[in-house]
Amino acid sequence: MKIYTRRNAAVGFLTLKAIQRSVNRKRKRRSGIRVAAYVGLGLVSAGILAAVLAIALKHRSGEIEEAALESDAESEIVGEYVTAPEPVPAT
Secondary structure (H helix, E strand, C coil), X not given: CCCCCHHHHHHHHHHHHHHHHHHHHHHHCCCHHHHHHHHHHHHXXXXXXXXXXXXXXXXXXXXXXXXXXXXXXXXXXXXXXXXXXXXXXXX
């Protein structure tokens, strides 16, 4: 009985190719370093976005406070309006 036949060769060849494909698929998976880099980049981006939003909200609340102070200042009487009226000259 022969061990090396065309059928055995074909089965062995196909088996070898299937094993190589499965090994190549495992190699194509992302490495841990690359995944960690992507996660770090995402965290940095989220931090930058949070900082920009905080600055924008602080700036907006500062404008509201300034508007409130201006409206309070307009309702107060200050300066020359507080002084007594000018005396009438004697003739």
